[in-house]
Amino acid sequence: MNVRTTGAERFFAPCPRGLESALAAELTALDAADVKPTDGGVAFAGPLTLAYAANLESRLASRVLWRVGGGGYRDERDLNALARSVPWGSHFHADRKIRVDVAATRSPLKSLEFATLTVKDAVCDRFRDEQGRRPSVDKRLPDVRIHAYLTDREATLYLDTSGEPLFKRGWRRDTEEAPLRENLAAGLIALAGWRPGTAFLDPMCGSGTIAIEAAMIAADRAPGLARSFGFQKLAWFDGPAWQRLKQKARDRVRPPPAEPSIHASDRHAAAVAKTRANAAAAQVEGFLRVEQADALSRPAPAASGVLIANPPYGVRLEDRERIAAMYPAWGDALKARYAGWTAWLFSGDPDLPKKFGLMAERRIPLWNGAIECRLYAYRIVSGRLPG
Ligand SMILES: C[S@@+](CC[C@H](N)C(=O)[O-])C[C@H]1O[C@@H](n2cnc3c(N)ncnc32)[C@H](O)[C@@H]1O
Missing domain, CATH: 3.40.50.150 (Vaccinia Virus protein VP39)
Known part of the structure; x- marks a missing residue:
């Protein structure tokens, strides 16, 4: 497996609308670079290990998404080619169960459902071409979540480093009512x-x-001390480094x-x-x-x-x-x-x-x-x- 070591990965953390500036301040305090609040979230950059810290420490983010590909597109064929160009096999194992979610604003594509299938097929085809086997889909309990975000011209592909959304701190047992997130x-x-x-x-x-x-x-x-995260299922997950970071958080x-x-x-x-x-x-x-x-x-x-x-x-x-x-x-x-x-x-x-x-x-x-x-x-x- 190919472990990426570049120090300038790009991330996007969605959050409840209205909290973008507060989240930007939080991410800056975690040493994130190029922090840019936009509507509904904050883009930022840093090493992959920043995903550990952002997931563990952010009180405001809903997720931390790692950008793995993207570019201009006009139709499903372009989306398929973009999704196929991502080296998925170096990011996670073929035996992981995946889920794909697509969100769009002003996308020219007619069906988001079809766009979701397009991305899923591209991921599986790339695995089959390279490894002769492909991940299976599990919408309820996926190991790996893939997000595609489509605008009028750009498609961006993300791997979700959070897994369950971050408002789930891991302590809530009682879910019969609808409390605030x-x-x-x-x-x-x-x-x-x-x-x-x-x-x-x-x-x-x-x-x-x-x-x-x-x-x-x-x-x-x-906030993340009592739960696990999506990045633990990704190929670059470094267990000892993660344990050290968690121990530091416990100690304080x-x-x-x-x-x-x-x-x-x-x-x-x-x-x-x-x-x-x-x-x-x-x-x-x-x-x-x-x-x-x-x-x-x-x-x-x-x-x-x-x-x-x-x-x-x-x-x-x-x-x-x-x-x-x-x-x-x-x-x-x-x-x-x-x-x-x-x-x-x-x-x-x-x-x-x-x-x-x-x-x-x-x-x-x-x-x-x-x-x-x-x-x-x-x-x-x-x-x-x-x-
Ligand atoms: C919308 S809920 C709050 C939910 C809470 N923020 C959470 O996340 O679980 C409003 C609460 O106000 C309480 N409440 C309503 N009138 C009240 C009053 N006069 N004094 C104290 N509590 C009251 C209700 O019992 C209810 O639990």
Whole structure:
């Protein structure tokens, strides 16, 4: 097997839209070169080993894709030739199970399904020509994921170094509801500018995603410490180098403080239990104080701090009415008890600011999947707000 050693591989890390600049800063801190945020992700360059660090350390990326080929194309035939020109056999073994995904913006190709088949066939044909055998396809549990991204004129081929998406940190057991994705939760914290040392509260914590991400930051716990990655199935995977990097990350994990300054609460006992169980699974329970409380009546846990919440957004009409009635009371409660705090509310409800009755200082557009949301920032002062 041919192990590539060039120091200038090209990567692309997709992320929730709205987090591109924050992700660019994160990748720059990991020594990535040529860091270029674009819509929905960040392009960057570096040695192959940068893929280890980016997967292990990025709190914001959804995946880390390694560019293995690409160029201009006009039709399926060009796409086939491009995909066939990649030396797949030097990147992974023929006994690996593969999955191909194609995404496109303004592609002239009529069918993405057919484009997917075209890429898959090209990969398998190249293997058969060179080795007399070909990888099999497994859409559910692939060893190796191949991504093709098509624009109007360019096709880019990537090998996915992440495998399962990076918001899966490897600790979540409970998946019955739809909690925030971990990288979006980490993105809210990055946009709010919260750093350990400042008090933190999520008073509507649900399963605890945001507070657990804050606790992982306070613990300096790498988000990928508890999981495996796609690059472990690629030919250039260097097990000892990876183990050394992981050990370094393990060694820097901080012990929990005597008195946690990260707080999470929810009015439902089931949510509190879930948050506790998830914090324990993420190995950060000592960084977090979890309580059952109503956000409208709970006192502030410190004289100043950062509150981040993803309040409920009712789908059914009666829920919407009940929730709409809660906001003005919550706004009043914050003014009465949280002077000195900054509250950041993440919501897909465009009417939230009207209901809340406070003047948002910032409104940051951010996508939760396909749903356009906003992160609203409120500086809480007692009585009426300025402006
Ligand atoms: C959209 S969920 C939060 C999901 C959470 N961000 C996660 O990732 O799991 C909203 C949460 O707010 C809680 N909630 C609603 N009204 C509340 C109130 N007045 N006080 C405290 N919690 C409340 C609900 O119980 C629910 O768990």
